[in-house]
Amino acid sequence: MYDAATTALIAALPHPVLLVDMAGSVVKANPPATDLFGARIAGAQIRAHLRQPEVAGMLERVLDGAQQGSANFTSSSGSRETVWHVIARHVGDGTVVLSLGDVSDIEAAEAQRRDFVANVSHELRSPLTVLSGFIETLQGPAGDDPVARAEFLAIMASQSERMTGLVADLLSLSRVEAAEKIRPRTPVSIDMVLKATLAALRPQIEAAQLVVSYQVPDTLDDIPGDYDQLVQVFHNLIENALKYGSSGGRIELSAQQMAAMPGFDGPVLRVSIRDYGEGIDPVHIPRLTERFYRVDKARSRDSGGTGLGLAIVKHILSRHRGRLLIRSAQGEGTIFDAVLPCAHRI
Numbered sequence: 001m002y003d004a005a006t007t008a009l010i011a012a013l014p015h016p017v018l019l020v021d022m023a024g025s026v027v028k029a030n031p032p033a034t035d036l037f038g039a040r041i042a043g044a045q046i047r048a049h050l051r052q053p054e055v056a057g058m059l060e061r062v063l064d065g066a067q068q069g070s071a072n073f074t075s076s077s078g079s080r081e082t083v084w085h086v087i088a089r090h091v092g093d094g095t096v097v098l099s100l101g102d103v104s105d106i107e108a109a110e111a112q113r114r115d116f117v118a119n120v121s122h123e124l125r126s127p128l129t130v131l132s133g134f135i136e137t138l139q140g141p142a143g144d145d146p147v148a149r150a151e152f153l154a155i156m157a158s159q160s161e162r163m164t165g166l167v168a169d170l171l172s173l174s175r176v177e178a179a180e181k182i183r184p185r186t187p188v189s190i191d192m193v194l195k196a197t198l199a200a201l202r203p204q205i206e207a208a209q210l211v212v213s214y215q216v217p218d219t220l221d222d223i224p225g226d227y228d229q230l231v232q233v234f235h236n237l238i239e240n241a242l243k244y245g246s247s248g249g250r251i252e253l254s255a256q257q258m259a260a261m262p263g264f265d266g267p268v269l270r271v272s273i274r275d276y277g278e279g280i281d282p283v284h285i286p287r288l289t290e291r292f293y294r295v296d297k298a299r300s301r302d303s304g305g306t307g308l309g310l311a312i313v314k315h316i317l318s319r320h321r322g323r324l325l326i327r328s329a330q331g332e333g334t335i336f337d338a339v340l341p342c343a344h345r346i
Contacts, residue, residue, distance in 0.1 A: 016084075016100040020046050024063055027095075036075065036100070046098070055086050062088040062096055072107075073100070083107045116291060123166055123292065123306070127159035162306075169308040173291075176229070176315045183321060187222035188230060190255055190269060190340075197234045198253075201242065208246045215254040216271075223269050223340050229316045236309040237273045237336045245275020248333055257342065263323065267342045274335045280328040288326060289314040313338075 007028060010017045016033035018026050018041070029041045037049050050059055050073055058071035068089040075082050084100040091097050134152045142148045194216055198205070205212060241251045252274040261268045280288070284295045292307035310324070317324050321341055328334035 013099075015102065018046065018098040020063075020088075020096045020098055022063060022094045022096070024059075033100070050086070058086070059088060059098075062090070072103070120166075120170065124163060127163050130159045131156055166306045166308075169306045169312065172232070173308055173312050173315065176312060176319065180315055180319045183224070183319065184226040184229070185224045186226070188225040188227050189222050190220055190230070190271060191216050191218050193227065193230045194234055194253060194255070194271070197231055197238060200231075200235065201238055204239070204242050205251075208242055209249075210242065210246060211250040213250060213252040213254075215252065217255070220255060220257060220269065221342055223320075223342055225320055225340070226316075229319070233313050233316050233338060234271070234273070236313050237338065240309060240336070241273050241275040241277075241334070245277030245333055247278060248276025251275050261339060264339070264341055268322075269340050269342055271338045271340075272335055273338075274333060276333040279330040279332050280326075280334055281330055282328065285326050285328060289324065 006019075010019065010028060010030040013030055014032065016036045017030045018033050019028035021027055024046050026041050026044050026046055029037070034041060037044075041049065046059065047056065050056055052073055055071040055073040058069040062069045068087070070085065070087045073084045073086050075084065081104070082102055083104045085103045087099050087101075089097050134156050138149060138152055142152065194214075198212065198214070238251070238253070245251065253272070254274075255269060255271045258268050258270055260266070261270070280295055284293075287293045288295075289310045291311045294307050314324055317338060317340070323339045325337040325339060326334070327337070
């Protein structure tokens with residue numbers, strides 16, 4: 001019933017495909033299906049391998065006569081889970097074709113989108129609730145109290161700035177993600193980028209009474225980059241050090257060219273921003289570049305943080321084929337290293 005042409009056809013397909021008879025026995029399996037289920041899948045009962053409720057129910061309906069059906073099936077390999085979209089369809093002669101497509105990336109993207117929408121909604125709801133409450137209060141008796149009015153208006157201005165910053169960071173993140181696959185190639189002087197960034201942050205540095213040590217040679221090679229985006233990277237990193245490392249009294253900026261570094265093909269430029277503040281518990285470090293992830297949520301919001309700064313840094317460095325490295329220990333401060341490939345290896 002299953003000739004050489006049928007066998008050759010399913011063998012040529014890149015995703016797992018199974019031919020199943022009406023009793024549920026696997027009569028043919030192509031190499032990807034054998035890799036997924038094991039060599040003993042041929043002749044086995046498909047019910048024994050697709051036991052998750054959603055896909056098992058769909059399979060029973062098709063074997064009972066439904067023309068076709070689909071459902072998701074999750075397989076595990078070590079610590080990695082793969083989500084497969086299983087499609088079952090009758091093809092005549094009492095045969096059902098099962099094809100499995102890997103939809104893990106689609107499912108992950110959808111989960112990320114849901115989390116992102118939920119986080120944005122939460123981040124906007126808090127200041128909007130505060131503004132709404134104070135507006136209602138000012139429309140009442142407090143509107144005639146100059147002291148209360150001044151206090152409430154200051155809080156309202158702060159919450160408004162918070163929302164403005166959040167929207168600005170969301171738009172920035174969206175622009176960065178849209179251009180992430182386009183590698184910038186314009187030569188950029190990292191010395192100019194860092195000096196421009198420090199000049200913009202000078203009022204905050206002076207207000208925090210911090211000493212900034214600048215150890216960046218003016219002989220460094222240019223790197224391929226987007227000047228404005230690199231300014232944004234170091235603005236976020238230095239501002240982060242100002243907000244959370246000011247207790248240490250000083251910040252160190254340094255840069256050096258390195259002939260090689262694991263993960264890079266050729267020489268790189270490493271720019272380090274070090275603070276001597278409270279430091280970060282290492283348990284938090286792997287998640288610091290996630291959107292809206294905060295080590296201390298209350299403190300971050302009080303300092304005007306949106307929870308998107310390091311996510312933006314990560315995406316910009318990814319566009320530049322670079323990497324963000326974070327080292328920290330509680331009580332010893334934090335070091336952020338931005339590693340970027342050098343220009344002459346483009």
